[in-house]
Amino acid sequence: MTLAEIPRPATAQDAGETSVAAVLDRLTTALSEERALRAEDIGGSTFAEFAARFGLSDPEALAVALLAGAELDRDFAALAGGSAEATGLPIGALLARLPALGWDSFLPTAVLRSWALISMAESGRRTDRRAFLDPRCLDWCLGHAGPDAALLPYLRPPGPAAMLTAPAAAEIGPAADRLAEAAETAGRALTLITGSDGPTRQRLASDLAASLGCDTLSIDPGLLRLAPQERQAVLRRLARETVLDRVLPVFDLPRIDAGLGEALARIEGTALLTAPALDAPEALPPGCDQITLAPPGAPERAALWAAALELDDSAALAPLAEAFALGADDIARAATGLAHVPPEARPAAAWAATRRLCAPPPDPLFTAITPRATLADLILPAATEAALRALLAQVRHRATVYRAWGFAARSSRGLGVSALFSGPSGTGKTLAAEAIAGALDLPLLSVNLAQVVDKYVGETEKHLDRVFGRAERAGAVLFFDEAEALFRQRGDGESGAARFTAMTVAYLLQRLEASPATCILATNMRGAIDDAFLRRLRFAVQFAFPGAAERARLWAAAFPEAAPLGEIDIPLLATLPATGGTIRNAALGAGFRAAEAGRAIGLQDIVAALESENAKLAQPVDLGVLRRRVGR
Known part of the structure; x- marks a missing residue:
């Protein structure tokens, strides 16, 4: 008998000739008349079903019925050879009333005992030992629902x-x-x-x-x-x-x-x-x-989202499915409570709910940043800005190009986007990474390489795996600053350190290519990056030292509208060879100096702030023209 062929148990309400009461009445009559018990006496009843489930012989099935009757009725117990004062029936009595029942049915390996359908007293002569129908089996035959009380814990x-x-x-x-x-x-x-x-x-x-x-x-x-x-x-x-x-x-x-x-x-x-x-x-x-x-891929996730949000079209959910590598349970949780949202607004609401659900927990391996910078805040050469917009386009439209248009079938690599931002310090690499994450409405995870890189073999790989796992769940943009620490030029490969570096780079390359996350690496030492690694990245964006036109825009944008400005000379400031980072820091420092002096921000405050910035720079900005202008 197969699992599918096992019948459902009868209920206590079953009546007629197959009810337990009717069966026991027939058995009582047979015992009173000293008639041989037959299989027909229990035919169609739960006793017959019970016997079929466990493959009992007809005499064994009748023995179960007799033991059930002895548990339910004192008079029946006495009639069957037992005692009105004691439960169960002696084995000798069962053998006497069921001549076809053999001793072998009561062996520990026999069905009745190996399935624990009956139990037996441990002492006394064998024929005097009592057999007892297990309470769970009796309950089942009576139509009572389970489970076994012994299983409840x-x-x-x-x-x-x-x-x-x-x-x-x-x-x-x-x-x-x-x-x-x-x-x-x-x-x-x-x-x-x-x-x-x-x-x-x-x-x-x-x-x-x-x-x-x-x-x-x-x-x-x-x-x-x-x-x-x-x-x-x-x-x-x-x-x-x-x-x-x-x-x-x-x-x-x-x-x-x-x-x-x-x-x-x-x-x-x-x-x-x-x-x-x-x-x-x-x-x-x-x-x-x-x-x-296998974890659901983006197409399966889109279908799960459509079902969870009760939307017919999963195409609108493709960006959501691509951005967040969630399982079915997380998708169901994120969709909880969105039924009241108008259907056309559910994809956006689901995106926001997923951001909340998947926010990465605090971790020493990275810092989670909520982006505030926007693309409009970036003041970059046209070529650099175009490269950033191309990067964004690849992230935004990968569901269309890779999935709908079939390009994924032609690539063995993952669908994530990786880029190297290179250029001098202060030229906007970190700000651009934040703006990219903001444009995608995703968090930015800035990786703490000092914590990730470990001297023990295999630990760096474990740390990287954790970072990528958290980023993929959160849909985050990963940012590796000072990436040359990981991807420096390889040496001759003979030293232990060189082999360690090669293994780390190989693992990270493998992880980058397999990950759906957007990964940005930044360096001000592009020459130190291994060329073999550079060839595996999707984008290489150069952040050049800003020219005079960009510096003028950077100075103008550095002061908020609410900041009180005195006489400052933007064209003159633009002549100074300063990066965007230096300009922003100088503007902020000038604001504090002016606030302390109780005046509007003036050129003298900017000069003083730039002098403070110079103390941090390997190549200080020449402030001679500005000093002369303010009489210093």
Whole structure:
């Protein structure tokens, strides 16, 4: 009998000739008349169903009915050879009333005892020992709902279930066939579901069970860590429950290590296992089926978003699906509460909700920045500005070009965008990275390389993996300042340090190419960057020292509208060979000096602020013209 063929239990309300009361009446009559008991006496009743589920012989099925009657009625117990004062029936009495029932039916390996359908007294002559129908089995025959009271300490509420992607749903049919075949041929079947997120694994387990006509029973994985004898007694009852109530136990394991091997091998009947990953393949019993769920790709995420937001068209959700690498459960959480939003506004509302949900937690490896700079704040040469807009276009339209137009099929690399910003300090590289993130409505994660780079082998790679994972979930733009620390020119490769650097660069290149995140690397030492690395980047944007025209615009933009300005000479200031960073710092410093003096910002304040800035610069700005102008 396959799982799908197991019938549903009868209910306590079943009446007529097949009810428990009617069966016991017929058995009472037969016993009173000293007539031989026949299979027809229990035909069509829950006793017959019970026997069919466990493969009992007719005499064994009748023995179950007699034991049930003895538990329910004193007079019936006495009539069946027992005692009105004691529960159960002596084995000798059962053998006397059922001549076809043999001693072998009461052996520990026989069905009645191996499935714990009955229990037996441990002492006394064998024929005098009493047999007892297990209370859970009696309840089932009476139509009472389960589960077994002995299992209650090990049951837990099922976790949240997520929507399934089409590839995940396609796993159900073949997996159900394999599970049913194994259960039928071997009497034992396990399926392990790994990958994706917990709610998705939970949903697949539930749908897999449903395809076999079963419900699921969520089991505390701590059961598998019990002492062997205690664990096996519970596992046996659990296996019995799968037969009684058409349920599949689901063990949601935090991890599968070698220490679980013996316990997993002892699981009886049919069960499902779920875990984030298979850490120890040797722990799986032979014949255990495996389903590995891949994280949903952008097309699957767009479909999940459309379902969660109740939108027919997923095209409008493609940018959202590309930007945030979420699982089905996170998508469902982000979409919660958006049903009241007008349909046309739901994509934007979902974007904002996802930003809130996926905001990266504090981490010493990076600083999360909420962008305030905009593209309008950048004062750059036309060629540099055009390169930044081209970078933005590739991020914004990758769903269209790669997915809808099919370019993704022609590339083995990831769909993320990587760029190198190079140029002298203060020329706007960091500000441009912030403006890029702001234009994309995404956070900026500024990577702390001092924390990321570790002297121990493998630790830098672990740190980078954490940084990329957080960025991909948050949809963030990654910013590596002073990138030459990671991507310096490789040496001859002989020293340990050179090999360490080569391994780190190789790993980061691999991560950059596989990641969907937008990654910006900045350096003021382009010559120190490995050429082989540069060729793997999508963009290389040069930030040149600003000319006089850009400097005039930078000085004019450096003072907010609310700032009180005295006599300042923008054309004169523009003649100074200063970067945008120096100009912004000088304007701010001049503001504080003027505020302290209680006056509008004047040229003398700017000169003093520039002198302070000069103390920080390797190549100070020549302030001779300005000093003479203010009489210093």
